[in-house]
Amino acid sequence: MVQRIGFVGGTGPLGKGLAARWARAGIVTAIGSRRPERGQQAAADIAALAGPAAAEVSGGSNLEVVAGADVVLITVPFDGLDEALAPLADQLTDRIVVSAVNPLAFDAAGPYPVPVAEGSAAAAVAARLPGARVVGAFHSLSARTLARVEQPMDDDVPVVGDDEQAVEVVLELAARLEGVRPLLAGPLRLAGPVEDLTTVLLALNKRYRAHAGVRFSGIDP
Secondary structure, eight states, X not given: OOXXXXXXXXXXXXHHHHHHHHHHTTOEEEEEESSHHHHHHHHHHHHHHHOTTSOOXXXXXXXXXXXXXXXXXXXXXXXXXXXXXXXXXXXXXXXXXXXXXXXXXXXXXXXXXXXXXXXXXXXXXXXXXXXXXXXEOOTTOOHHHHHOTTSOOOEEEEEEEXXXXXXXHHHHHHXXXXXXXXXXXXXXXXXHHXXXXXXXXXXXHHHHTOOOOOOOTTOOO
C-alpha cells in the first residue's frame, strides 16, 4: 500500500486537490517545486485544506520530495517537462512515476490539444525518465471538484501503463479518492486519447459553466 506520494510540480490546482484528498485518506504527501519556498507554501495551503486530522503534508524542491516516495506524481505543465525532469532522471530509476500531464493550450476559440512527438505526455515523460515505471492517470479530474474535499468525487479515472505491477499500485491509489472508480484502460500507447479527454472536458465546462468529469457507462469492474 502506498504510504507516501511525492509531487513534482505539485503547487498547481490539480496537485493541491489530489494531495489534500490523499492526505485526508492517510497518505503522507510531499509537494515539490523548482523553488523550495513555493513547495513549502503549497504544502501549508494543502494542510489547511485537508484539515487537522489529515496525514502529514510537507514541501520542498522537486528533488527533495521524490526521495523516499512510494509513488511520484508529475503535475507540471507540458512545456515545463524538460526543466522539471532533467535533474530527476537518476533519482527516479525503478520508481513508479504517474503522469497527470495534459498537453494542451488555449486560444480565442478555447482549449486545444498540443501535438506531442512521442504521442502523448506520458510517453514524453517515459522518454525523459528511461528507467522509471511510468503510468498515466488522473488527467480528467476537475481541480475545483477535488478542492471540495468534504464532498465525494463522482468520476472514473482511466489508468494506462505497460508495467502491470505499477498499474495495480496506481489503481489502488486512485481507489483511495472517495467516489473515484479506477479503470484499467490499457497500455501506455493509449495515453494520448486519455489526455485529450481533458481538452474536451474543458471545452464542455466552459460552454456549460460546469466542472464535469468522466463516467463510462456499461462497465462493471
